[in-house]
Amino acid sequence: MRVALLWTISDFPAYSMLSGWSTAGKTACPYCRDDSDAFTLTKGGKQSWFDNHRKFLPVNHPFRRNKIAFRKNKTVTKSAPPILSSEEILEQIEHLGLMCVTDMGADENNDLQSKNTGWKRRSIFWDLPYWTTNMLRHNLDVMHIEKNVFENIFNTVMNVEGKTKDNAQSREDLKEYLRKLKNNVKNKAKVEGSICNAYLVEEASSFCAHYFEPHVNTRHRKVPRNDDTVEHMDEHLGNLSIFTHSGRPLGKGKVRYLTEQEFQAAQMYILLNCIEVKPYIDIFVNELHMANPNINDKQVDEKLEREFDKWFNKYVHNPSNNISSQFLKDLSKGPLRSVMCYNSYVVNGYKFHTKGYGSHRATMNSGVCIKGTNYSTNESDYYGQLIEVLRLEYPGLPIKRTVLFKCDWYEPFVLAIQAAQVNYSIYPSLKRDKDDWWAVFKIKARSVIDLPEQVNVTTPPAREEPFQEDEMEVPLIQIDDDDDQQQYLNDQNGVLVEINEEDVEDEEELELDSESDEECDDVYDSDTN
Incomplete structure (x- = not known):
C-alpha cells in the first residue's frame, strides 16, 4: 500500500x-x-x-x-x-x-x-x-484562525490576566482612533456602551450600503452630481425604447390632468418618436399613397398629425394583423390623463429646472436645445425654455412611463431624452431692434469630455505661406472748399456722412492747441537747460 x-x-x-x-x-x-x-x-x-x-x-x-x-x-x-x-x-x-x-x-x-x-x-x-x-x-x-482571533478579542475585552492585549503601549498607539470613538459618546455615564453602540451602527450602515440602489450616495460609492440613473428600472422582455430612457426627477411631484389638446399632442409626439412604431408609420404612409397617388408631402404630414394615432390603435388591435406585443397595444391606447409634474429633472448629464422654479435663482437651468429632424449644422437647432416636466404613465402592467418636457416653442412637448441644456444671455448690441435678442451658450454635460476626432494622416499637409498684402489701397476723400456748399464724405458702404463747418473749426482749434502745447514744452526744455 x-x-x-x-x-x-x-x-x-x-x-x-x-x-x-x-x-x-x-x-x-x-x-x-x-x-x-x-x-x-x-x-x-x-x-x-x-x-x-x-x-x-x-x-x-x-x-x-x-x-x-x-x-x-x-x-x-x-x-x-x-x-x-x-x-x-x-x-x-x-x-x-x-x-x-x-x-x-x-x-x-x-x-x-x-x-x-x-x-x-x-x-x-x-x-x-x-x-x-x-x-x-x-x-x-x-x-482555527477565527477561533484565535476571537480568543484575542474576548481576552482583551474581558481583561483576562496574562492574555489581554490591552496595555499602556497599545493604548498610545490607538490614541488617535480612540479620539474618534470618544467623539461618538452621547451618554457620559455609559461611555463604553456609547462607543460600542456607535461602532455597531457604523458597521451595520456600511454593510447595508452595499445593497443600496446605484443612484444612492454612500460611503463606498460616490454618485456623480447629475447622475441620471433610472430609479426602479425593471427589465421586461419586449419593452419599448420609449419606456427605458434614463433620467430621474428631483423633489416631490404634483398630480394634474391633461387637457384634450395636451393629450393629443403628447400621444402623437410619443408615437412619432418611438423607434418600434416607425414600421407602422411607413405602412400608414404607403396606404395614403395607394389611396391618393397625387398626395404631396405636406398633406402626408397633416394626415399623420390628425389620423395616425387612431389608425395605429385599430391596426395593432386587429387580430388579422397578428400583433402580439402587449407594449404596442398599451402604447396605442395613449397615456393616462393624470400625470406627475416636477420642477427639476436630471437627464443626459444635465440638471434642468423649470422657468418658474428657477426664476429667483442666480443660475439658469431652464434653457433647452433640441436638434432638428434634418440636423446638419447648428443652425437647425431649436431653442426654448422649459415650462413643465411631465411624467406620463400608460395603462396595464408592467408599469410603463416616459417623461416629456413642455417648452415655449413651436411644439408643446419634446422627449426629455432629446433635450440638451443651453444658457441665454443678453445679446451684445446697442441697436433698438435687437433689445429682445438673446445670445445662446451651449453647456457641456458633467462627466463628458470632448475629444478631437482622430484623423489618420498618411502624408504631411502642404505648408501654406502666411497671407500678407504688399500694398493696400486707401480711398481718396475729396472735400470742396466752397463755404456755401455743404461737405460730404463718400463712405465705402454707400452712406453719405455730413461734415458741418463747426466740426471743421473744432478740429482746427484742436490742432492749434496741440501746436501751442508743443511750443510750451520746447520753452520749458530750454529753460531747464
Whole structure:
C-alpha cells in the first residue's frame, strides 16, 4: 500500500512549522515576502500588517486611490509581487543552504543563514519526489484562525490576566482612533456602551450600503452630481425604447390632468418618436399613397398629425394583423390623463429646472436645445425654455412611463431624452431692434469630455505661406472748399456722412492747441537747460 500527501491544512502559526516560512515579524506574509508594507507601531513596538495588501487589487480599483478608508492620505500604485513556482521556491531554499530540523547541526546553520530572509528552515516535505509538482501545498484552516482571533478579542475585552492585549503601549498607539470613538459618546455615564453602540451602527450602515440602489450616495460609492440613473428600472422582455430612457426627477411631484389638446399632442409626439412604431408609420404612409397617388408631402404630414394615432390603435388591435406585443397595444391606447409634474429633472448629464422654479435663482437651468429632424449644422437647432416636466404613465402592467418636457416653442412637448441644456444671455448690441435678442451658450454635460476626432494622416499637409498684402489701397476723400456748399464724405458702404463747418473749426482749434502745447514744452526744455 502506498500513501501520498496532497496538501496540509493548518492555522497560521502551524503553517510556519510545516512550510519553513516564518509567520512572525515584518515578512510574515508568504505572498508579499520581502516586498512587505508592514510597519512597526511606534509605542508598542509590534508589527502591523494593516493596509498591506491593496497592491494585489486591479490597477484601476477604487480602493487603491482611497485616502480615507485605509491609511490616511495614502494611495497605492505599486504592483503585487509575482507568485513563485515550486521550483523557484526550492531553488531559493537550496541557495540559502537551509537544512531540515532532523539534520545534525540544523539549528545553528539555519539561525546563521536565515537572518535576512523569511525562510527559517527546509521543510521535510521537499524530500517527497512529487512535492515540487503540487500546485497547492498548504491550506489555511479558517475555523482555527477565527477561533484565535476571537480568543484575542474576548481576552482583551474581558481583561483576562496574562492574555489581554490591552496595555499602556497599545493604548498610545490607538490614541488617535480612540479620539474618534470618544467623539461618538452621547451618554457620559455609559461611555463604553456609547462607543460600542456607535461602532455597531457604523458597521451595520456600511454593510447595508452595499445593497443600496446605484443612484444612492454612500460611503463606498460616490454618485456623480447629475447622475441620471433610472430609479426602479425593471427589465421586461419586449419593452419599448420609449419606456427605458434614463433620467430621474428631483423633489416631490404634483398630480394634474391633461387637457384634450395636451393629450393629443403628447400621444402623437410619443408615437412619432418611438423607434418600434416607425414600421407602422411607413405602412400608414404607403396606404395614403395607394389611396391618393397625387398626395404631396405636406398633406402626408397633416394626415399623420390628425389620423395616425387612431389608425395605429385599430391596426395593432386587429387580430388579422397578428400583433402580439402587449407594449404596442398599451402604447396605442395613449397615456393616462393624470400625470406627475416636477420642477427639476436630471437627464443626459444635465440638471434642468423649470422657468418658474428657477426664476429667483442666480443660475439658469431652464434653457433647452433640441436638434432638428434634418440636423446638419447648428443652425437647425431649436431653442426654448422649459415650462413643465411631465411624467406620463400608460395603462396595464408592467408599469410603463416616459417623461416629456413642455417648452415655449413651436411644439408643446419634446422627449426629455432629446433635450440638451443651453444658457441665454443678453445679446451684445446697442441697436433698438435687437433689445429682445438673446445670445445662446451651449453647456457641456458633467462627466463628458470632448475629444478631437482622430484623423489618420498618411502624408504631411502642404505648408501654406502666411497671407500678407504688399500694398493696400486707401480711398481718396475729396472735400470742396466752397463755404456755401455743404461737405460730404463718400463712405465705402454707400452712406453719405455730413461734415458741418463747426466740426471743421473744432478740429482746427484742436490742432492749434496741440501746436501751442508743443511750443510750451520746447520753452520749458530750454529753460531747464
